[in-house]
Amino acid sequence: MKSLLRRAFFYLVTAWAAISLNFLIPRIMPGDPAEHLINQFHGRLSPSAVTAMRALFGQSDKSLWQQYLDYWHNVFTGDFGLSYAYYPATVSEVLRTSMWWTLVLITLCTVIAFVLGTGLGVLAGWKRGTWLDSLVPVTTFVSSIPYFWFAIIVVLLFAMTLKWFPISGGYSWDATIGLNWPFISSALYYAVLPAFTIIAASVGGWLIGMRNMMVTTLSEDYVRLAEAKGLPPRRVVFTYAARNAMLPSLSGFAMSLGFVVGGSIVTEVVFNYPGIGTVLFKAAQAADYPLMSAIFLFITVMVLIANLLADVAYTFLDPRTREA
Amino acid sequence: MTVPDSVEPVLEGVDLTKHFAARGGSPFRRHKRVVHAVDGVSLKLYPGYITALVGESGSGKSTLARLLAQLYPVTGGEIRYRGQAVKATRGKAFRAYASKVQLILQDPFGSFNPVASILRTLQRAVRIHHADRSRAHQRATVDDLLRQVSLVPPEQFTEKFPHELSGGQLQRVSIARALAASPDVFLADEPVSSLDVSIRLGILNLLKKLTEERDVALLYVTHDIASARYFAAETAVMYAGELIEQGPSEEVTQHAAHPYTQLLIASAPDPSRGESARVKDIGQPPSLINPPAGCRFHPRCPYAMQRCQTEAPPRFDLGDSHTTRCWLYADDEEAETRRSQTSFTPQPPEPQTKEQS
């Protein structure tokens, strides 16, 4: 438990660092982005919006410390100001409508890719020296493909040529958002291709990592002893080999997750999926800094929570970490 | 083979203590836990003689060797080189000290940089301690070092990489590296325990030859008390960070006084002993974070008395420079009765009266 508390403490530090970074970036970047942005609106901004914009870039009468405190206040009240890309909607509103799409899509895809990749990795490691070894170069190739390009090819094949799935969007225009079957079924239907893209592009990494760890673990003495004891192969593979081989994958979850999330964001853009990735893209195009930094914070918090969950799983799987 | 009284020690540890911060302690707690790796150990090394330091893993014997090499700073006590207290754990002072006191490590496969050839490794050592010599002279020194450890012809070894040599050859190179400094003291930390039995003897004989020929002092750290009997003039036994018995090797191994030394000897495999009754013991060494009060061996000791649990025993002189830290050798009735139950067979000169150290 102590180690988990320590990890939680570390994530709090990380969250603090991310939020502070977010506060600092606009203030240390060269040039005058505020002026640049205000000019883009050609006077359509209200005076209060202009003040808010200048405040965002630290152009304010208040001391830096006071600005920092105000910033924290805003973070905790969820007040990230107005979005310029979706003017006059507030950043929080934009986030609230788009976050669920991404959350559901990425959570599902990550879990499926992890289970599938790890499972295949276990198999490929166990059956090393057979044809399954050829999975390695194949998955290497697949995981080297940029997500977004893979998305384009998937669209070309399954949406444009075969016309099995819609080209873009998150749900059919005639469905009303809510907990009703027409909407859910249409959302699922629209999610197939983006999900397929993310899973296919990320499964290889898990597979190769798990295979290599399996190969390493299988030559451990305890696996040999398990075989010697005459245990059924299934128990040898799962309880003895895979459970130990999985530990490094889990502890490396952080890095992989950041990678998957990044890839998914760009994938969303290709599919014009109504999630956070597409919003981030539009925000970046329109130089909508408030929206961008809010999205960054949101993603960071989500990644931290996912990491904490991975740590819990790790603690559950490895008794050695359970004591201080 | 005992050390005559006239010989002055070249290196001396006086009341050496080393405590390490324990790992895994809470960072929020002020009071840090410490591992009592070495506690109040005094040891003398004499030129031309081998002193064996015997103990099990975790007894602090390797830590003591590293303290004497000044690789760690001491927590307490002092190190005297030719009677002078020296503190030299870094920089120039350390380099000067290292040219006098050299450490030889246990694992020959691990103690060489895998990507450097033997020549490069030895040249580095020569360059440190003979910076004034010319390049050619340094190169010749390397060949000479290899010859001294019987790796002949030297050309056959200089261009090799560590993985191309056997364990025994590597340990010889290790000794050559230590010789480069022309030191007065060798500290050999289990120099043969990772080698095959058939080649251990060669290495030990080489060390013994160097000790005698060059009149250097050698500390031979080992877990094998039988080899101490054969190679060392003096033997010191450590248990749980403390030195519990010390004296001429033959004396310590044939008339072991401390119950732990007796246990160690009884446990060592030795077919020559025949089917004698063995000490039954189910205990194991104590935690060094919270060592037992009094004598650290008392929870395992079959002869433990009341005072063993509360008072740490002082050093008792058994004559012939054989000393032990055990209450059994106190000069009173209870101790005497207890003592008669042990396998201790005193030498003709009876144990003398207690002498506080």
Add this chain to the structure above:
Amino acid sequence: MVAAINMEAQASEAGPRASRRAWLRALGRPLTATGVIITIFFAVVAIIGPWLAPYDPSAVSDAATAAPSAAHWLGTTQNGQDIFSQMLYGARVSMFVGVGAAVVSTFLSVLVGLLAGYLGGAADELLSLVANVFLVLPALPLTIILAAYLPNSGSLGIIFVISITGWAWGARVLRAQTLSLRRRDFVEAARATGDRTSLIILRDILPNQIAIIAASFLGTVTGAILTQAGLAFLGLTDVTQWSWGTILYWAQVSSALLTGAWWWFVPAGLAIALLGTGLSLVNFGIDEFINPRLRQAGIGTRKAARGITKRRRATRRRPPRVSRPAAVPFTPDSTDVILEVQNLKVDYLGEYGSSTPAVNDVTFTLRRGEVLGIAGESGSGKSTLAYAITRLHKPPATISAGQILYTRPDGAKVDVLGLNEQELRDFRWEELSIVFQSAMNALNPVLRIGEQIADAIKAHRPQMTEVDRAKRVIELLQLVGIQPDRVRAYPHELSGGMRQRAMIAIGLALDPEIIVMDEPTTALDVVIQRQIVEKIMELKDKLGFSVIFITHDLSLLIELSDTIVVMYGGRIVERAAAQDFYRDPRHPYSRGLLASFPTLSGPRRELTGIPGSPPNLRNPPPGCAFHPRCPLAFAACSEVVPPLYQLETATGRTTDAACLIYDTSVSEGTSR
């Protein structure tokens, strides 16, 4: 990228034996070679690409959105720009960003990793914290924001942005590696020699990290190229500067997908994927170089598998269990043979069809209730033999000749090498179990001790109730002297001696006839070793099993064995009753070995030892493997492999020794 994580786990395994030849071997593997070729190809294109380009990549022409043709190999864009030329120019920018970012972030990684690892203490805590924070922050969103703040940033800006987020992983790996290197003996040896810290870092630590630094560098190149492409695709870089990402950006902006202009976006994506694959393949090569277990994964697996299936099957299916007759104490004259090993040969298959015999022509018998001690030094083949008897040897080791016969208590013979997988599973543990050398490595770290005993019982006695099984586990623990409340302990919670006791409890779980013990006490201190050995002997007398005890410690072996077998260079050189062996060893090697052990009791005797070092099995000496070290060797010894000669002993029994001095026809006047 996940693959890279494993390196962290294995970083400390980069052994001292990693040689230069291993580098070449790694390069020679087809996948690695492919990777190297791909990488070099793209590097060359990046350098000379712009001079090869047939057109100015930005020049517009009338041939708009034209499919690939002789004039435009990869077709044209909406504005009639030549895509092939754009690809060639793009290679330079993509590679420049990739390599540039990798250089900057690898530099940062090495700096932070080395400093944190070598300095330790507070500096380490702080640097590690910073690295870990950067590792957890999602990189791409952060990169997007930074890039957005640097509008139309050129390649240098992108390199800066990518480096900021990309250094942390490498720093973490290198820190772990530095820490483990710093604890290694050769760094301590360099310190003890008196070397400067800066020199130690430069000469001892850095060169041993080259493989990992290279892996981290190549990984960052791939990551940076992908990130750059992503940023360019999102329009966050200078879109007028041609890179593979900007080609995709323009394709997307111009709806190339909807117009079906596949040639516009296919080449750029393929190029990125291909380069990424090439770099990853090189990295796998490095991975295998660092972690030898990966290298061996495939070798000989198929051949060894075939070897097993080819053998004939001569056993009954799952014979009924026969209860063992009451334990009869072993007598030296017993003829109740339980295990016969005949002419066993075990080969290690090499990478190019070579094979090295590790065990050669080994024959011995084990009788019921006997303790058979097998002595030998490293490389003598004793452990290989232990695994071969239990058929637990792993590829590339393979049994190439010989026979192992087991006699069941009811007298039925079992051909162990002929058993199929299922029969083998029944045979092992039920009839024969094994206690491994290192209990720490042989116990599953994530499973409770009790469970590791129980699962063996469950596998062989599925009908036993859970309650009975739990009772049996407790009984076994008490038998070996472990407190029953430790049943729920994990291996790391037990001391070394307790772990070895637990191992023995597992070995006893099914009350087997034979227990093979491979150096069960080597890692333990003498006092604990004595406790364990006494326990084993006590249990043997109580339960009546037979023991094959393998160790390098001849003194220990003489004390506890009935019969001793000495191995040298993969062959048996002497086989004798323990007391005969101790009093009168017959083989010169045995004599030398016995004269190498210092004794504790009795007068000090002369130790002679054995000159030279054990043979290299890859290149064994001709004739008798011991002849180069043998004081009695004569000419014939380097020509003839001596068979075992049967010799009379003083006690009236026989001893076998494989030495030509006992052959009256060849030994001319040599002293015995």
